Amino acid sequence: MQNKSLKLILGLLVLLIVGAGIYSGFTSKKAPKTNQTSKDKTVKVGVLQYVSHPSLDEIYKGIQDGLAQEGYKGAKIKLDFMNAEGDQSKVATMSKQLAANKNDVLVGIATPAAQGLANASKDQPIIMGAITDPVGANLVKDLKKPGGNVTGVSDNNPAQQQLDLIKTLTPDVKTIGILYSSNEDNSKTQVQEFTKLAEKAGYTVRPYSVPSTNEIASTMSIMTSKVDAIWIPIDNTIASAFSTVVSSNKEAKKPIYPSATAMVEEGGLASVVVDQHDLGVATGKMVAKILKGAKPADTPVEIFNKGKTVINTKVAADLEITLPEEVTKKAGKLIK
Ligand code: TRP
DSSP states (O other): OHHHHHHHHHHHHHHHHHHHHHHHHHHHHHHHHHHHHHHTOOEEEEEEEOSOOHHHHHHHHHHHHHHHHTTOOGGGEEEEEEEOTTOHHHHHHHHHHHHHTTOSEEEEESHHHHHHHHHHOSSSOEEEESOSOTTTTTSOSOSSOOOSSEEEEEEOOOHHHHHHHHHHHOTTOOEEEEEEETTOHHHHHHHHHHHHHHHHTTOEEEEEEESSGGGHHHHHHHHTTTOSEEEOOSOHHHHHTHHHHHHTTTTTOOOEEOSSHHHHHTTOOEEEEOOHHHHHHHHHHHHHHHHTTOOGGGSOOEEEOOOEEEEEHHHHHHTTOOOOHHHHHHOSEEEO
16 A cells, blocks of 8 residues: 555656656747747838839839848748829828838838838838939938938939930931920939930930820820930839830831830830849848848948840831941840
8 A cells, every 4th residue: 555655656756857857848948939039020011112114013023032032031021012003192191001000111112102101201211112313302311321211222324325325326316305204303303414414415305294194195296296216214104104105106206215124125216224123132132231220321322323235126127227236236135
């Protein structure tokens, strides 16, 4: 009898010791795990894209690639994505919404989107995705030292190289018409800069602005009778309705020099452009840098101004333009 209860006590003791061992193993394993979860917590990034057009879509894809390259992919990141479809009132409401959603970082793709976010939040970090003129658009005070809650990536249009290309491919051009949107600060600056350079090179420049995509066809029909060639800046409104630009030029057959590869693919003649995917990747990497603790106020704006030549050889043939070999050889992309 005594023997039996001794065995029982011993057995219980063994159970207790083993149990405690398991428990302590469990808790000691659990401790570093909590550490890891705080480091691996899901970050929230709010993205506002101004409008849909192929270049901005490519930039958004690039942003996701850039973030993934820095480890922010899968369960580690939640993207709170909105598209304002070119509607200024949607820009305002969506910006407020994204700011209220407690995102860790906000990203604005295209100038009106970045401006909307900057109006909605003065303290959350905001990253500019491909903004042509951050200072002119009142988004940062200084490109090297932004000072506030906004920094990001800028696509500086290689206007002089574009002008040189106009001269090489179409030497008879004397008057250049410009088609752009009156609502985009990014375009206003580019038009001023291009006009200055073109006039210096001896061209007559005629700017035509449109308040929305609705006026593109009628403006084109007036413009094509008054100019020898058409130049288009990095403009979202025109890019989002570029097929209208091309179709309203069918009869007039003027050479069109737009400022993005997608527009050359859709029927423009040629351009010198900044790579859109590269812009997106750089934007994504800058978001990652901010997520890891950098402050927008002292993170310089990254500027992309290196252009590559793109030519639509089908359009060139259509316009009976002979492409000099030294141009096609050096071109970054020939669209056939
Ligand atoms: N840079 C433009 C802006 O500041 C946005 C943009 C990027 C864009 N890539 C483009 C516009 C290509 C037209 C075509 O708003």
